[in-house]
Amino acid sequence: MGAYILRRLISAIPVLLGITVIVFAIMEMIPGDPATAILGSYATPENVEKLNRELGLDKPAVQRYFIWLGNMLTGDFGQSYALNRPVLDEVLERFGATLILAGVAFVLCSGLGVLAGVVSAARQYGPADRAITFVVLLGISIPSFFLGMMMILLFAVKLRWLPVSGMYAIYGGGDLQDLLRHLVMPASALAVVATGVIARLSRGAMLEVLRQDFIRTARAKGVPERRVIQGHALRAAMVGIIPVLGIQAGFVLSGAVYIEMVFQWPGVGRMLVDAILKRDILLVQGGVVFVAACYVLFNIVVDVAQSLLDPRIKT
Amino acid sequence: MRLFAGLLARNRLALVGAVVLAAVAVLALLVPVLPVRAPNVTDTAARYLRPLSEGHLLGTDHLGRDLLSRLLWGTRLSLAVGFAAAVIAAVIGAALGIVAGYFGGRTDNLIMRGVDMLMAFPYILLALAIVAALGPGLLNALIAVAAVNVPFFARNIRGITVGIANREFVDAARLAGMGHWRIIWSEILPNVVPVIVIAMSTTIGWMILETAGLSFLGLGSQPPQADLGSMLGEARAALITAPHTSVVPGVMILIIVMSINLLGDGVRDALDPRLRSGALSRPMAATRVARDTVPEPQGDGILTLQALETQFHVGGRVYRAVNKVSLSVHPGECLGIIGESGSGKSVTALSVMGLVASPPGVITGGAARYRGDDLIGAPYETLRSLRGDRIAYIFQDPLATLHPLYRVGDQLAEAIRVHHPLGRAEAWARAVALLHSVRIPNPESRAKAYPHEMSGGMRQRVGIAMALANDPDVIIADEPTTALDVTVQAQILSLLDELRRARGLAIIFITHDFGVVAQLCDRVAVMYAGRIVEEGPTGVLLESPAHPYTRRLIDCVPELGAGRRRLAAIPGLPPAVDQLPPGCAFAPRCGRKQPACEAGEIGLEGSGARRVRCLYPEVEEP
Numbered sequence: 001m002g003a004y005i006l007r008r009l010i011s012a013i014p015v016l017l018g019i020t021v022i023v024f025a026i027m028e029m030i031p032g033d034p035a036t037a038i039l040g041s042y043a044t045p046e047n048v049e050k051l052n053r054e055l056g057l058d059k060p061a062v063q064r065y066f067i068w069l070g071n072m073l074t075g076d077f078g079q080s081y082a083l084n085r086p087v088l089d090e091v092l093e094r095f096g097a098t099l100i101l102a103g104v105a106f107v108l109c110s111g112l113g114v115l116a117g118v119v120s121a122a123r124q125y126g127p128a129d130r131a132i133t134f135v136v137l138l139g140i141s142i143p144s145f146f147l148g149m150m151m152i153l154l155f156a157v158k159l160r161w162l163p164v165s166g167m168y169a170i171y172g173g174g175d176l177q178d179l180l181r182h183l184v185m186p187a188s189a190l191a192v193v194a195t196g197v198i199a200r201l202s203r204g205a206m207l208e209v210l211r212q213d214f215i216r217t218a219r220a221k222g223v224p225e226r227r228v229i230q231g232h233a234l235r236a237a238m239v240g241i242i243p244v245l246g247i248q249a250g251f252v253l254s255g256a257v258y259i260e261m262v263f264q265w266p267g268v269g270r271m272l273v274d275a276i277l278k279r280d281i282l283l284v285q286g287g288v289v290f291v292a293a294c295y296v297l298f299n300i301v302v303d304v305a306q307s308l309l310d311p312r313i314k315t
Numbered sequence: 316m317r318l319f320a321g322l323l324a325r326n327r328l329a330l331v332g333a334v335v336l337a338a339v340a341v342l343a344l345l346v347p348v349l350p351v352r353a354p355n356v357t358d359t360a361a362r363y364l365r366p367l368s369e370g371h372l373l374g375t376d377h378l379g380r381d382l383l384s385r386l387l388w389g390t391r392l393s394l395a396v397g398f399a400a401a402v403i404a405a406v407i408g409a410a411l412g413i414v415a416g417y418f419g420g421r422t423d424n425l426i427m428r429g430v431d432m433l434m435a436f437p438y439i440l441l442a443l444a445i446v447a448a449l450g451p452g453l454l455n456a457l458i459a460v461a462a463v464n465v466p467f468f469a470r471n472i473r474g475i476t477v478g479i480a481n482r483e484f485v486d487a488a489r490l491a492g493m494g495h496w497r498i499i500w501s502e503i504l505p506n507v508v509p510v511i512v513i514a515m516s517t518t519i520g521w522m523i524l525e526t527a528g529l530s531f532l533g534l535g536s537q538p539p540q541a542d543l544g545s546m547l548g549e550a551r552a553a554l555i556t557a558p559h560t561s562v563v564p565g566v567m568i569l570i571i572v573m574s575i576n577l578l579g580d581g582v583r584d585a586l587d588p589r590l591r592s593g594a595l596s597r598p599m600a601a602t603r604v605a606r607d608t609v610p611e612p613q614g615d616g617i618l619t620l621q622a623l624e625t626q627f628h629v630g631g632r633v634y635r636a637v638n639k640v641s642l643s644v645h646p647g648e649c650l651g652i653i654g655e656s657g658s659g660k661s662v663t664a665l666s667v668m669g670l671v672a673s674p675p676g677v678i679t680g681g682a683a684r685y686r687g688d689d690l691i692g693a694p695y696e697t698l699r700s701l702r703g704d705r706i707a708y709i710f711q712d713p714l715a716t717l718h719p720l721y722r723v724g725d726q727l728a729e730a731i732r733v734h735h736p737l738g739r740a741e742a743w744a745r746a747v748a749l750l751h752s753v754r755i756p757n758p759e760s761r762a763k764a765y766p767h768e769m770s771g772g773m774r775q776r777v778g779i780a781m782a783l784a785n786d787p788d789v790i791i792a793d794e795p796t797t798a799l800d801v802t803v804q805a806q807i808l809s810l811l812d813e814l815r816r817a818r819g820l821a822i823i824f825i826t827h828d829f830g831v832v833a834q835l836c837d838r839v840a841v842m843y844a845g846r847i848v849e850e851g852p853t854g855v856l857l858e859s860p861a862h863p864y865t866r867r868l869i870d871c872v873p874e875l876g877a878g879r880r881r882l883a884a885i886p887g888l889p890p891a892v893d894q895l896p897p898g899c900a901f902a903p904r905c906g907r908k909q910p911a912c913e914a915g916e917i918g919l920e921g922s923g924a925r926r927v928r929c930l931y932p933e934v935e936e937p
């Protein structure tokens with residue numbers, strides 16, 4: 001198992017490099033030169049040239065890529081000009097907030113999604129299945145940001161159950177309970193779409209498995225139906241469901257950007273949008289690379305989980 | 316197109332989706348000529364008017380602009396952008412996929428590596444990066460959304476293309492000297508276009524959501540022009556004071572995306588052959604029973620089937636898989652049921668314990684009595700407590716019938732524990748002992764193996780051990796040796812034979828192999844088209860078969876008791892059991908057929924243990 005994890009980690013290296021190449025290439029598409037963007041259009045040509053030299057922008061692209069990559073490996077993601085602080089510091093701080101939001105949403109959508117899928121499959125064409133199917137359809141059709149806004153109207157403004165936005169109360173907050181109260185709405189709004197997708201695919205995976213011969217064997221042994229569904233069938237269906245969870249984790253992580261905007265959550269997504277609007281390119285670059293790298297590593301965890309579940313996978 | 320129309324007629328929800336979507340699309344197309352106000356005329360005196368205000372059906376926004384007009388124009392824009400993004404992504408993705416799939420090798424490798432790289436990004440993050448580079452704006456948002464969806468199309472289309480590129484007609488075109496691009500154009504493209512269209516229809520809703528999302532973030536359409544997303548984004552500041560400005564565009568997005576999804580689901584369902592054949596419906600815990608009368612108890616066998624009838628109801632058709640089958644087996648006895656595949660022998664066996672998948676299976680008549688008690692229609696808990704405990708099954712192909720993710724020891728232990736309150740360790744010890752009793756070497760370590768780690772013969776022994784786990788009274792073995800080679804087969808048969816002599820087990824042995832029957836069974840029943848056509852003691856039946864079908868079956872066995880036995884072909888095919896001819900079902904293939912054979916029902920006649928369903932049997936006095 002240890003060797004397997006190591007092999008997967010090594011095989012992630014080219015992917016990570018590919019990510020940096022893609023991000024670098026995309027940023028090369030920017031029209032005009034960054035120094036002008038930073039200094040504004042009234043800057044003198046001498047100043048622009050000086051800054052270009054300071055930023056190393058007079059060198060050829062390939063050389064600049066390797067300098068950038070080398071710096072990142074030593075933990076230097078550059079300096080955000082708009083915030084005037086190191087990119088990595090800012091990203092780490094913001095990523096923590098996003099991780100809390102996306103992590104809770106991911107737990108919600110995996111748990112609820114698989115549960116709904118299993119119930120739906122076990123009661124196929126029954127009232128529960130129809131109800132779940134309808135709610136799922138609604139869930140995958142509603143934009144998460146619109147749902148978030150409607151939640152604010154209902155639960156924060158009308159019913160006054162929950163705070164409107166933010167991560168902590170401005171006065172007197174800061175403890176775990178405060179955080180949880182602030183988390184309820186954004187985490188659920190973020191989880192809805194993924195829950196729907198996971199529920200659909202889980203239902204399909206369960207129905208497929210329930211037709212298999214080994215389910216008939218379990219029934220022929222006299223295994224109670226409840227255990228046939230929750231044990232034998234679900235276990236086999238998980239082999240198909242886990243990769244879907246991995247993909248959905250990516251959607252939750254990046255979809256957090258909408259929710260962070262709606263709920264003023266101080267996460268990395270909102271940071272990116274602000275940085276894009278302010279054309280703070282180094283911050284965008286660093287943020288995207290960092291989040292994408294985390295996602296690649298998370299996918300290794302998914303693969304390992306899969307190999308633990310399915311003994312047929314060679315480790 | 317006909318398919319499409321038929322689909323809509325069948326699937327009401329998809330129809331609703333199509334109608335709503337068409338209505339929205341027509342409105343969006345007609346906005347320029349509709350009598351609505353100009354979308355960008357501001358009127359600060361009339362800010363935030365509520366819906367149903369005079370002159371403003373849906374009210375006004377923060378600049379006093381008419382919301383109805385903005386909604387319609389915004390819908391137009393959102394639909395156009397979503398559709399354009401889908402087309403661009405589909406075209407580029409399909410092009411990459413076709414090139415990768417058709418040329419294969421290094422081209423394929425290079426393209427697919429790139430695609431995989433793009434897929435390593437969390438989806439929206441990549442779109443953000445692209446917008447960051449190109450700058451905010453609707454066109455750039457469109458490009459970003461299209462770009463992040465290219466990998467999805469490239470992957471799907473590549474898969475399809477690889478399949479097509481290896482087919483004969485493509486080889487033929489290549490041999491005929493056609494150039495690559497002409498082959499792609501004339502042979503490949505026509506075959507992948509339907510797939511592209513379907514993939515597009517399922518992703519277009521998603522693209523509309525995504526572009527709306529970027530606009531919502533302020534990265535898409537820029538003021539004063541507005542699509543649905545940026546309308547929502549602008550309205551967010553006044554969410555609490557003027558919620559209608561948010562609700563109006565939000566609900567519109569919901570309506571559009573939901574109708575697209577409904578329609579897309581309908582299309583997908585209609586094209587999925589598994590859904591139509593019922594292969595995706597969940598089999599119930601026990602076969603459905605729908606019978607009018609219950610036959611009176613009869614006979615003294617430990618397990619007795621009385622005029623059992625099992626049918627498959629698929630669509631409007633009824634397949635009579637088991638047609639009034641009566642059988643009986645006594646303790647210590649082995650009864651063989653023989654027939655070609657599709658003769659109903661397996662369904663007969665599965666019906667006993669309600670294991671026929673339902674839907675589509677239904678037991679429509681007869682009884683199956685274990686020690687006199689009817690199992691058909693018995694409460695689930697009664698059935699369950701007998702399954703595997705008193706009446707156990709051995710199935711064909713244990714690679715498919717054993718759970719692939721559980722260790723065989725656990726599967727055995729479970730078979731015991733569902734019927735007896737036993738501790739884990741104790742059940743495990745019993746499982747190991749069972750493996751030992753079916754002569755698996757090193758049972759302690761083999762118990763820890765997964766099914767895929769064992770050989771076919773070993774797996775089959777596990778299947779037998781599982782059937783023996785609770786010392787049952789009856790074992791129903793459904794072709795348990797078919798997949799095995801002759802030596803292993805012989806070992807397993809002698810094992811079963813020994814067990815029934817030692818434990819007084821009753822065995823129903825289902826097979827298509829007379830060699831096996833001769834070796835193991837006391838009595839044999841021959842099935843054809845869901846019915847028993849002949850029954851009798853093994854020796855007599857093999858010596859002098861009375862039914863022409865039995866005779867044919869025996870003639871087809873090359874040498875009894877040696878070599879690999881397979882039923883050689885009998886001319887003709889067994890009849891489809893949904894359209895049985897009147898009279899003898901074997902008549903179309905029978906050499907002794909007379910006009911009377913096809914006139915009416917023929918009974919299973921005979922004296923004592925020997926019975927035959929034939930008007931002109933091979934032997935005079937069976």
Ligand code: SF4
Nearest residue numbers: 899902905912929930
């Ligand atoms: S009843 Fe007639 S057709 Fe049928 S098997 Fe006998 S002889 Fe042949």
